[in-house]
Amino acid sequence: MSSDVDVAAPGIGLPEGGEPDEPEGLGRRALVNLRSGNLGVLPVAIGELGIIAFFAFTATNFFSSANFVNVIVQMAGVTMLAYGVVFVLLIGEIDLSIGYLSGIAALAVAEFQLAGSSHDYAGWAAIALGILIVAGIGAAQGAIVALVGVPSFVVTLAGLLIWQGVILHVLEIRGVIVIEDNLINDTANYFFSDRDGWIIAAIIGGAYAIIELSGAIAQRRTGIPLRRTALMVAKLAGAAVASFGIVAICNKDRGLPLAGLLMVVFLVALTFLAKRTSFGRHVYAVGGNAEAARRAGINVARIRILVFTISGIMCGVGGVILAARINSVDLNVGGGTLLLDAISAAVIGGTSLFGGRGEVRSALIGSLVIATIGNGLNTGGYKTGTIYIVTGVILLLAVTLDTIARRLQARSGR
């Protein structure tokens, strides 16, 4: 950029570079983003389209409305965990305990709802208690990281072992706990009627439009010219097409799954938290430069503890959905590739492992990629080994892209 050589003579100053809203603003912004290491969702979105196209031609029964609904339900649990992972990665930490934490939540919920036991709680109460427990565990792990200074890798690795141990202890004796509560099972198995689906699509599209437009109006009131009007119109149209399109496809099969709606609700709420509140701003600041954040008066330890608490809460939400999908909790709960899938989802979606860069939506997009690969290779008759290999290669690609982007950032700065 030429600005490196611009020198403001005292009092005179060069003319403002044409204000930021030049017609080529969008392209320029993309370039600036790219140079500063923000790849955005573009590479993943293109990759996902490629994967869908590949399976559409090679796997029978892949490109159907029934399978579309399957993918949504399959990815919901992992996506919830990945939302939490995004926050942890944003502050430059890692949480390896999320898999078994979700298992602990599922176990607790299943235990609390158990009919015929002394604690035969209602579904909502069981869910609330289960989430509260893992939120507390997350906060405790975060406190060890933030206050004592033990690396999060070690604290949560210990957590991984401890919580797996607890699950084994309980379930080796109990075997399988069946979940009979309808509310709990509905989180993965309820499908909205066609009419309700359309109403939800209208509400989501409409609410999105109202938020975007009110933001634009507030900006206009302060006299700052509106930028990127074309982009805003495109975003509104895109949101409307996406929400109605998804409902239309779902309605051809069982209808819009509640799990899908939950993913959207948490996406919106957590994006708001990350992008529109001072808490979210401080999360990014701690990940970008913890020392600068501290000198700016931010309570860095508090932010770290809260982020690990959020991670715990999302483990709880994800754990409930994952258990509800199979209506039970067994010895495998929280295990398998759950942990790696959730972290890979956030990273593949574009959240940096180095802290400070990423978006909540990257968890959704990355999770969609992983679910699509798993589902496509399954319906195409490939073996589990192939699924691991392909997912691994894509993860490697994503991290490599992130690392290159970070190098570019280091170079473009200064």
Add this chain to the structure above:
Amino acid sequence: MQALSDVDFEVRNGEVMALVGDNGAGKSTLIKCIAGIHGYDSGEIVYDGKPVHIHGPKDAAKLGIEVVYQDLALCDNLDVVQNMFLGRELHDWLYRLKEPAMEQRTVETLSSLAVTTIRSIRQPVASLSGGQRQSVAVAKSVQWNSRLVILDEPTAALGVAQTRQVLDLVKRLASQGLAVVLISHNLNDIFEVATRITVLRLGRDVGVYERARTTEDEVVHAITAGIPTKVAGIAETDPTVVS
């Protein structure tokens, strides 16, 4: 261990007071005392003619004392506006950020300091040049009605043109009536912008020089071999900070 003793340091409104000395002379310790990062065992801080006590960074900020640390002030991943308001974001009762208001104030602050080389206040700080970054760091510290700004090596690691940019900014701060303390190893820079120069050596002050009445040789001599006594020809100053 004693890092500083018998140090008198004074800065007036509207002047740039340079603080020089070899490595280990106690420059950083002195400003950390003023900024409330270190405590001090004895001595007195006089601010606006009144004795004050500074026990933490918050006390200093309340008095209007801001420090711009070299390279530690900004988050690369945040944009200019986000950095300007870091830790003091404007928000409503729901903790929703008031972005338009913050953008507006950023534009006002930058233009009041004639920082005009930043093309967009919404670009990440990582994409700015060193001089621009330093300008943002300075603007960030002065936008909270600060009255004493301490700059720790603001031109280290900057190129010629970018140093120019920052020095102009330093002069502008003083001309707006702020008291400015400039720590630097570069005597050329100091002789260009400073009103007066305080030299520290081995934890003691060896003299205060008025730029107009001294030479680089004299200052260099004071830095390397100065004797910790009051230098003739300069009026004795009251202890420590007077703003």
